[in-house]
Amino acid sequence: xxxxxxxxxxxxxxxxxxxxxxxxxxxxxxxxxxxxxIQAVAGVVIAIGAVAGxxxxxxxxxxxxxxxxxxxxxxxxxxxxxxxx
Numbered sequence: 001x002x003x004x005x006x007x008x009x010x011x012x013x014x015x016x017x018x019x020x021x022x023x024x025x026x027x028x029x030x031x032x033x034x035x036x037x038i039q040a041v042a043g044v045v046i047a048i049g050a051v052a053g054x055x056x057x058x059x060x061x062x063x064x065x066x067x068x069x070x071x072x073x074x075x076x077x078x079x080x081x082x083x084x085x
Contacts (some may be wrong), residue, residue: 064071
C-alpha cells in the first residue's frame, strides 16, 4: 500500500472514531459565529460557481471546435487607429 493510501486510511479511521465516540460539548455560541458561517458558506458557493464557470467555458469551446462552429464569425471588430486633431 502506498504512503498516501496509508495516511488517508489512518485519517478516515481517526475521523470516524472521533464522530462515533466523541463527547458532547456544551458551550455558548456567540451570535457573531453565525455571521462567520454565512461568510464561509457564501465564499464556498462563489468559489464553486467560479470553477464551474471556467470548466463550462472550456467545455463549450472544445465542443465548438469539434463541431466547427466559429463564435466570432459575425462579430464586427473596430480598428485600433488613433486620430489626434
